[in-house]
Amino acid sequence: SLRRSRSKHLTMSSSSPRTAMARDSKKKKKKRLKGSPVSKLTDDILADIISRVPYKSTCCCQCVSTRWRDLISHREHQKKMPQSIAGFFHEGSNAFRSPRNARYFTNLSRQRYPLVDPSLSFLPDCERLDILDGCNGLLLCHCWMAVDPMAFYYYVVCNPTTGKWVAVPATDGSSMVSVARLVFDPAVSSHFQVFEFIDEQSRGIAEDELDADCCGRIEALAIYSSKTGAWKYQTVEHGPFVIPENSVSAFFNGILHLPAYECVVAVDVEGANWWLVDVPEPPYYADCIGGVFPSQGHLYFAESDRSKLSVWVLEDYVTGKWTLKHNVSHLHLFGREYSSFADYYSVISIHPEHGLIFIVSGEEKTLMSYDMDSGELCILRQLGWECRPPYVPYVRLFSESLGDEN
Structure with missing residues (x-):
């Protein structure tokens, strides 16, 4: 009985309010990313949006995700993207x-x-x-x-x-x-x-x-x-x-x-x-x-x-x-x-x-x-x-x- 009580106490300790809050935060963040409005955009619409930002911002967009990088580099979208002399x-x-x-x-x-x-x-x-x-x-x-x-x-x-x-x-x-x-x-x-x-x-x-x-x-x-x-x-x-x-x-x-x-x-x-x-x-x-x-x-x-x-x-x-x-x-x-x-x-x-x-x-x-x-x-x-x-x-x-x- 004492052993079961101690095990229960350790389990409750590991689930401290701070740990629980961090776990909930990760779940919410994951859910938010999964349901992000941007992720629902088609490639053509996203490429059109990126093409309207300045060249330096376009370069930064390359680092957002592999999807954005491949999208910007794709030759079908190259003509839309802003160009600048580096x-x-x-x-x-x-x-x-x-x-x-x-x-x-x-x-x-x-x-x-x-x-x-x-x-x-x-x-x-x-x-x-x-x-x-x-x-x-x-x-x-x-x-x-x-x-x-x-x-x-x-x-x-x-x-x-x-x-x-x-x-x-x-x-x-x-x-x-x-x-x-x-x-x-x-x-x-x-x-x-x-x-x-x-x-x-x-x-x-x-x-x-x-x-x-x-x-x-x-x-x-x-x-x-x-x-x-x-x-x-x-x-x-x-x-x-x-x-x-x-x-x-x-x-x-x-x-x-x-x-x-x-x-x-x-x-x-x-x-x-x-x-x-x-x-x-x-x-x-x-x-x-x-x-x-x-x-x-x-x-x-x-x-x-x-x-x-x-x-x-x-x-x-x-x-x-x-x-x-x-x-x-x-x-x-x-x-x-x-x-x-x-x-x-x-x-x-x-x-x-x-x-x-x-x-x-x-x-x-x-x-x-x-x-x-x-x-x-x-x-x-x-x-x-x-x-x-x-x-x-x-x-x-x-x-x-x-x-x-x-």
Whole structure:
């Protein structure tokens, strides 16, 4: 009898009011989560709700649950989700530093540390790695062979956010190609294409046979598809045109656009259809070219002359019709305090969701943003005198799928 009484007493002690309250709280919480109104929403409705919040909030939504993460990453919902430039990849070279060549990532947020590790340490070891281009969250890189740094090894297409990467075999002329671009649309497919624009010298034409009036003329195009795992070639019959090495490309509405001298070259993903669209205003000197940028559902062309910055929007490919969207004098753009920036600067990007232009200028390569709506110029940070183009804008991509990834 005493033993039964003691056992009963222990049982009552273990069920103290505090323990009982905690147990009831867990039950209520579980019941509340199970019957949450959000859990009852269909994927389409939930995706539509998330698409209406700012980009930073969308990134936070990735951490709510595996359902939300997969929902945001799904390509059927990619077009609905807000996009924002997280920052820029760029490189620098300094003979007094080791290593001599360094790679950086500059945040556009106010976070102290980079959102992305610029070392791309998840990639295989190679003697040298150069970032050539970026498109919708993926990067196109050159990898040089460790045993022979002068021998071209392969391309790598990678996603810095997820650490996924795919090796792309080089062509016979890849080591001599100066213009290679990446094409990728996560809303359409997980596969990508790599474009090589092959000029006369890369094609092996002798120097005495080169066209003196159009040196560096593009002669052929090679396209690699991650879906087929092969390159295809075709002769370029449109032109002549010359694409500068560091021209800023834009992939928009299934078409790759590259600024050339006095025109914009446009080609579809199959390389079957070409357009040569005259620029709105010829450059004021031979080495000056503008840039093409997709933003807010349109294709923009930004160029500068000795006195102003002009931004145009393309209305028609066939007629080459451009409409002037914005025009600002250098005095109004930079003010007297930064008037020296007007001597040399370049537009490196336009925000995909807003009328915000990103500019690099001055000896210290100062990164600035200019709001076309408010006319406000904002000094973001100095990248350093050693930094050089390309300045590759990066939009974070959370999708795990990448062609035939490793």
